[in-house]
Amino acid sequence: MVTALITQDRAEIRERQDAVFKLTYSVIPGFIAIAAFSVVQPSLRWVLSVGLCLLLLLYVMAFFTFCK
Numbered sequence: 001m002v003t004a005l006i007t008q009d010r011a012e013i014r015e016r017q018d019a020v021f022k023l024t025y026s027v028i029p030g031f032i033a034i035a036a037f038s039v040v041q042p043s044l045r046w047v048l049s050v051g052l053c054l055l056l057l058l059y060v061m062a063f064f065t066f067c068k
Contacts, residue, residue, distance in 0.1 A: 016066050023062050030055045 031052065038048045 020062070020066060023059065027055055027059050 034048050034052045034055070038045050041048075
């Protein structure tokens with residue numbers, strides 16, 4: 001019974017790790033794209049800053065969701 005619980009716990013941990021990795025793989029290119037676009041279009045820097053803050057907020061919300 002203990003072995004089954006440990007196996008289930010490991011599976012849940014792996015699922016959460018996979019979810020964090022997938023989120024990181026999608027957020028990091030977003031940060032890079034926003035940084036690259038802000039160099040090309042300095043007049044739209046405020047829009048890009050808002051987009052960057054939204055991506056960061058999504059990442060933080062996902063972090064707290066996975067911590068539960």
